[in-house]
Each structure stands twice: as structure tokens, then as C-alpha cells.
Amino acid sequence: MKIGNLDITNPKIGTTSINKVYMGNNKVWERFSFLLDGLTGSTAAFSLRKLKSSYTGNAVQVRRSSDNTTQDIGFVNNELDTASLNTFCSGTDGFVSIWYNQSDVTNNAIQPTAANQPKIYDSSTGVELENGKPAINFILANDNWLEVTDTSFGNVGDVISNFTVTKLTSGTYPTIMGKGVSGDGNHQFFRFSNSNYYSTRIDSYLYNTGYDNLGSQLVLSNINLVGTDGVKVYANSNIIATRTTTSNLSGTNTDKFYIGKNSAGSSNNWNGTIQEIILFSSDQTSNRTTIETNINTHYSIYGLLLDDLNSAAAAFSLRKLKSSYSGSAIQVRRASDNTTQDIGFVNNQLDVTSLNTFCSGTNGFVTTWY
Numbered sequence: 001m002k003i004g005n006l007d008i009t010n011p012k013i014g015t016t017s018i019n020k021v022y023m024g025n026n027k028v029w030e031r032f033s034f035l036l037d038g039l040t041g042s043t044a045a046f047s048l049r050k051l052k053s054s055y056t057g058n059a060v061q062v063r064r065s066s067d068n069t070t071q072d073i074g075f076v077n078n079e080l081d082t083a084s085l086n087t088f089c090s091g092t093d094g095f096v097s098i099w100y101n102q103s104d105v106t107n108n109a110i111q112p113t114a115a116n117q118p119k120i121y122d123s124s125t126g127v128e129l130e131n132g133k134p135a136i137n138f139i140l141a142n143d144n145w146l147e148v149t150d151t152s153f154g155n156v157g158d159v160i161s162n163f164t165v166t167k168l169t170s171g172t173y174p175t176i177m178g179k180g181v182s183g184d185g186n187h188q189f190f191r192f193s194n195s196n197y198y199s200t201r202i203d204s205y206l207y208n209t210g211y212d213n214l215g216s217q218l219v220l221s222n223i224n225l226v227g228t229d230g231v232k233v234y235a236n237s238n239i240i241a242t243r244t245t246t247s248n249l250s251g252t253n254t255d256k257f258y259i260g261k262n263s264a265g266s267s268n269n270w271n272g273t274i275q276e277i278i279l280f281s282s283d284q285t286s287n288r289t290t291i292e293t294n295i296n297t298h299y300s301i302y303g304l305l306l307d308d309l310n311s312a313a314a315a316f317s318l319r320k321l322k323s324s325y326s327g328s329a330i331q332v333r334r335a336s337d338n339t340t341q342d343i344g345f346v347n348n349q350l351d352v353t354s355l356n357t358f359c360s361g362t363n364g365f366v367t368t369w370y
Contacts, residue, residue: 034050034051034052034053034078035051035052035278035291035294035295036051036052036102036103036278037052037053039280039284039287039291040282041161041280041281041282041284042103042278042279042280043103043104043153043154043158043159043279043280043281044101044103044104044107044154044158044277044278044279045101045102045103045277045278045279046099046100046101046102046109046259046276046277046278047059047102047275047276047277047278048060048079048080048133048134048135048136048275048276049075049078049079049080049276049298050075050078050079050102051102051103051278052102052103055102057074057100057102057105058072058073058074058075058100059073059074059075059080059081059099059100060072060073060080060096060098060099060100060120060136061073061096061097061098061100062085062088062089062094062095062096062097062120062121063094063095063096063097063114063117064088064089064092064093064094064095064121065092065093065094065095065114065123066091066092068114070097071084071088073085073088079134080127080134082127082134085120085121085127085134086121086126086127089121089123091123092121092123093119093121093122093123094119094120094121095114095117095118095119095120095121096111096117096118096119096120096136096146097110097111097112097117098110098111099136099146099259101148103279104153106150107148107150107153107154107257108148109146109147109148109257109259110146110147110148110149111144111145111146111147115142115143116142116143116144116145117144118136118137118138118139118144118145118146118260118274119136119137119139119144120134120135120136120137128273130167130217130273130275131217131299131300131301132300133275133298133299134275135167135273135274135275136273136274136275137272137273138260138269138270138271138272138273138274139271140170140171140174140266140269140270140271143266143269144260144269144270145258145259145260145261145269145270146258146259146260147256147257147258147259148256148257149256151253151254151255151256152252153257154179154256154257154279155179155185155187155251155252155253156179156185156186156187156202156203156224156247156249156250156251157185157249157250157251157252157281158279158281159187159222159224159279159280159281160223160224160225160249160280160281160282160283160284161221161222161223161224161279161280161282161283161284161285161288162189162221162222162277162278162279162280163219163220163221163276163277163278163291163292163295164176164177164189164219164220164221164274164276164277164278165217165218165219165220165274165275165276165277165295165299165301166213166217166218166220166270166272166273166274166275167215167216167217167218167272167273168191168213168214168215168270168271168272169215169271169272170214170271170272171191171268171269171270171271171272172193172267172268173190173191173192173193173264173267173268174190174191174268174269174270174271174272175188175189175190175258175260175261175262175268175269175270176189176190176220176259176260176270176274176277177189177257177258177259177260177277178190178201178257178258178261178262178263179253179255179256179257179258179263180253180255180262180263181201181262181263181264182204183204183251183253184203184204184251184252184253185203185250185251185252185253186201186203186204186251186253186255187200187201187202187203188200188201188262189220189222190262190268191212191213191214192206192208195208196212196214197209197210197211197212198211198212198213198220198233198235198240200222200231200233202224202231202245202247202249203245203247203248203249203251204247205243205245205247207231207233207241207243208241209233209235209240209241210240210241211233211235211240211241213235217273217299217301218235218236218301219234219235219236219237219292219295219296219299219301219302220233220234220235221233221234221235221237221288221291221292222234223283223284223285223288224245224249225245225249225283226245226246226247226248226249227244227245228244229242229243229244230243230244230245231243231244231245232285234288234292236292236296236301236302237289237292237293237296237302238305238309259274259277260274275299276295276299278291303323304320304321304322304323304348305321305322306321306322307322307323307324316369316370317329318330318349318350319345319348319349319350320345320348320349327344327370328342328343328344328345328370329343329344329345329350329351329369329370330342330343330350330366330368330369330370331343331366331367331368331370332355332358332359332364332365332366332367333364333365333366333367334358334359334362334363334364334365335362335363335364335365336361336362340367341354341358343355343358
């Protein structure tokens with residue numbers, strides 16, 4: 001924000017920082033908050049948006065197929081610089097050779113072999129998108145994956161809390177990410193072909209969630225702690241599994257950390273898009289909903305609470321719980337004349353303005369809770 005020629009980056013009233021500035025009813029400035037600012041313990045942040053204010057690097061390095069030249073693509077307004085990507089790849093395909101790690105700049109995910117690089121730009125349709133946002137497309141038939149070459153990176157202690165944005169198209173044993181398939185310190189996040197359920201393998205313990213992650217863009221979250229119900233798995237902020245583990249969650253192995261595959265072979269590669277992977281070496285239970293909300297606000301993946309749940313037998317609430325629901329919240333009777341009126345929702349919350357107007361100067365009572 002500028003006042004005259006002066007850049008104002010931290011406006012305050014007295015000693016209190018303010019987050020928004022209005023002129024009349026018009027918002028003219030808002031403080032931008034990066035997801036990882038204020039959070040500690042992040043071991044990896046692979047994303048096509050900027051996640052950390054102190055990060056000064058790029059998002060990805062892209063190879064164009066026409067002449068195999070590579071170019072770093074950074075951020076504009078904290079989003080992937082799609083204008084530069086369009087210019088660089090115009091008329092040809094573009095593939096990711098490096099996905100930069102915004103939390104640990106020494107451990108980027110790379111793929112030096114051209115044939116195995118996932119796609120980010122199509123010669124005909126342009127930037128690869130998922131739900132309107134840039135995405136990296138991992139194609140099973142092309143054996144696409146990325147890897148961190150330092151084998152000390154990405155052990156199970158580095159993924160105590162993890163958050164991913166993905167969409168799976170198909171696959172026999174598709175893996176979002178992993179390090180080793182057995183032994184100490186291994187982990188995998190994948191769809192288990194025997195059950196068709198999204199599953200995790202943590203320190204060689206396999207946990208099926210009972211939830212199928214095929215076909216939908218999802219925010220998948222996982223917290224791994226020792227003890228009863230220490231392993232928790234979430235899809236679109238809804239818990240889908242809790243499991244008990246006695247593993248110490250601190251082992252190491254000499255496998256590489258992979259994105260889009262595991263160590264068992266190309267048949268286990270991811271087939272679909274990945275937009276974001278964020279890892280923490282610490283328990284983020286207290287921050288989980290904040291992190292998921294930030295991710296969902298950016299990617300617009302899930303809606304109301306019951307949009308992704310199909311088994312609710314009843315839902316009485318003073319907020320809207322399902323996008324497809326078109327009815328009201330309650331019917332109210334006002335004491336002054338015993339007239340009743342349905343009260344609905346505004347911005348998915350109870351329409352208190354209509355309730356205030358209807359019951360002004362008298363008491364109101366619920367005759368029907370829908």
C-alpha cells in the first residue's frame with residue numbers, strides 16, 4: 001500500500017497491527033498471510049503457490065520439449081508465473097525437471113531424465129490445470145516421478161504431519177509419495193489395490209482408511225503419533241481413519257524420497273495431478289484445521305460439511321451443512337401475533353437479519369427445525 005510515494009507495509013493503530021484498510025465501503029489493502037509464516041517444523045513445501053514470505057526462490061524448473069531448454073518459473077502475486085510459463089512453452093509441451101522445496105532449499109525434488117518428467121504445460125491446451133489452478137500431471141504410462149537425491153531426507157520423522165493436494169485418475173497401486181516399502185523409517189501414501197482404499201504405510205505398518213480417493217481432487221492430511229489412535233487420516237478436513245501404532249516413528253533408511261512413486265517399481269506410480277505437498281517433523285494437530293482451511297481457500301476443493309459425507313441420517317443446524325440443500329433452517333413463531341415464518345441462510349449462516357426483522361419487539365420461538 002502506498003500513501004503518496006511512501007510504501008506502507010505494516011500499518012498500525014497505535015502499537016496494534018491492522019490487517020485491512022478501507023476507504024468508505026471499499027477495501028483498498030489487505031495483509032497477505034503465507035501459510036507457513038508462523039508455523040514451525042516444516043521439512044518440505046512443494047507447491048505451485050508461494051507458501052513462505054521469506055522464500056526468495058522459484059516454484060519449478062521447466063523443460064520445453066521443442067529444444068530441451070530449461071527455465072525457472074517463479075511467482076507473480078504469490079501464484080505460479082503462468083505468463084512466463086506460457087511464453088516459454090508456447091507451441092510445445094513443458095515438463096517439470098525440478099520442483100523446488102520452499103522449506104528446505106537443499107532438498108529439491110528433481111527428475112533429470114526427460115522421459116520421466118511430469119507434465120505442466122500442454123502444447124494445445126496450455127498450463128495444466130486442476131479446478132482452475134496450475135497442477136503437475138503425473139502420467140502413469142510415461143513413468144513420471146520426482147525424487148530427492150539426499151537419502152537422509154524424508155524419513156518417517158520428517159512426515160509426522162503431512163498435507164497434500166491431489167487428484168487420482170486411475171492406477172493399480174498409485175503412490176503420492178513415499179520412502180522405502182519395508183524396514184525402518186519407511187512410509188507410503190497410496191491407494192491400496194487390494195481394497196481400493198486410500199492407505200498409509202508408516203514404519204512398515206499398513207493402515208487402510210476405508211475411503212476411496214479415486215476421481216476427486218482432495219486435501220489429504222495425516223498426523224502420525226505413537227500410541228492409541230495416534231495415526232489419524234483426513235480427507236477434506238473430515239477424519240476417515242484412526243489407528244494405533246507402537247512404532248517409534250524415528251527410523252531411517254537409505255531409500256530416496258519420491259513424489260509420484262515408491263521404491264517398488266513403475267506400476268506403483270501416481271496417475272493424476274499433484275498441486276501441493278507440505279511435510280512437518282512435528283505434530284500439527286492444533287494447526288490442522290487452519291492449514292486445511294488455508295489450502296481449501298486457495299484451491300476451492302470442498303464445500304460444506306456434508307458435501308463429502310453420504311451417511312448422515314439427520315442434520316439439524318443453524319448453519320448450512322450441504323450445498324445441495326435448498327430449504328430453510330427453521331420456522332419461527334413470533335409471540336406478538338403467532339405468525340410463523342421460515343428463516344433461511346445467508347452466506348451459509350442463519351439469516352439473522354430476517355429473524356431480527358420478523359421478531360423485532362417481540363419474542364420468537366422455533367416451531368420447526370428443518
